[in-house]
Amino acid sequence: MRRRTTGAAVLTLAALALAGCGADSSASTSARPELKVTGAYMPTPSMDTMAAGFFTVTNSGGADTLTSVTSDLSDDVTLHSTRDGTMEEETSFAVPADGTLDFASGSNHLMFEKLTHRPKQGEKVSVELHFAKSGTLKISMPVQSATYNPKTGH
Known part of the structure; x- marks a missing residue:
């Protein structure tokens, strides 16, 4: 049971990290033109x-x-x-x-x-x-x- 919980935690952290990367890239494309x-x-x-x-x-x-x-x-x-x-x-x-x-x-x-x-x-x-x-x-x-x-x- 402990292994499944650890695996789920790792997958959750990886998903959050990827979501964070996506937010950063969309922020740069929505930056105001200069x-x-x-x-x-x-x-x-x-x-x-x-x-x-x-x-x-x-x-x-x-x-x-x-x-x-x-x-x-x-x-x-x-x-x-x-x-x-x-x-x-x-x-x-x-x-x-x-x-x-x-x-x-x-x-x-x-x-x-x-x-x-x-x-x-x-x-x-x-x-x-x-x-x-x-x-x-x-x-x-x-x-x-x-x-x-x-x-x-x-």
């Missing part, structure tokens, strides 16, 4: 009606989702991905916990359509990024040369 946006820019548009935008979101907290983008430059700002050379409109982008979401030339990007005006190099475009958990982040997107490369700064 977002920072860097490297934002817009290449000088080659057309009067359309422009692209790029930036990086760094998250040092729990997961979040970029759900939409708004700007005074356009009433029609959409999220796009590019895979194997094909551009596709997206409804949202996941921002991983303790990770990054990159919007870069040839990859994920913003499309500004039906521009209110054609921005020139040196201007700054106001953009609002809307996140599911973090709310709205306002950024200023400087307009760079059409051939700007953030890796070289030219």
